[in-house]
Amino acid sequence: MAFSEKKRLQLESKIMSYRYRNKDSDQRKTYDEVFDEKTLLTLYKMMTSEVIDTLDFPLATGKEGNVFRANTMDDKPIAVKIYRVSNSTFKNIQKYIDGDRRFRGVGKNHRRGIYLWAQKEFRNLERMHKNGVTVPEPVACDNNVVVMEYIGTLEQPAKHLKDVELDDPQKIFDHLLGQMKTMYQKADLVHSDLSEYNILMIEQDPIIIDVGQAVLTNHPMAQEFLTRDVKNIIKFFNKHGVEADNAEVIEMIRGET
DSSP: OOOOHHHHHHHHHHHHHHHHHSOOHHHHHHHHHHTOHHHHHHHHHHHHTTSOSEEEEEEEEOSSEEEEEEEOTTSOEEEEEEEOOOHHHHHHHHHHHTTOTTSOOOTTOHHHHHHHHHHHHHHHHHHHHHTTOOOOOEEEEETTEEEEEOOBOSSSBOEEGGGSOOSOHHHHHHHHHHHHHHHHHTSOEEOSSOSTTSEEEETTEEEEOOOTTOEETTSTTHHHHHHHHHHHHHHHHHTTTOOOOHHHHHHHHHTOO
């Protein structure tokens, strides 16, 4: 189905509603940054290629981007992550790009840096998904827009780990450690920002999200990032009565024990 003028107007109308639904000036500024002219052209392109049919509503606002629920041509919900193209965003993410052999030559061009970051998240999702890590299934990527599986019900998105009452904290903890081990040993990746804020829960099953900053295990800072991930997860589950030793967990993830 060819992209129609009607669909373009529907998208622009939806975006205007995002901007003016909230009277908060900072929120309006955020939406202005998210939906710049080139991003709108990217969304139009995705609609033309039938990756996206309609954009529904915001799901989350992060440090570097916003996530929206959308629909496919056959009316299935998907998640659309749009990275803001700004200097401040680029400064926050550059340390995760530097040292990754897959993404060289970014230089000082912050727009190119954001586009590479979106590709990085998409490729990390592909790599993790292919190797059995429970992450949203990647769908498409173009410029600063990443489309992936929507995690949640038709009524509401899945809650973060931090917001869920845990039936069996030890079981969930052990499962997450297994996922971190699979990520490290099979996908050759370290998440680099894993915490209760970057894990969604479907019933009592964790799904790891926000993998843009994940680095290869041979990245110069990979071990530092792994240590931080382990510390964050253990600290959270300590509050739920789970005991674990940081060094022993790191050795297990690396396959040294």
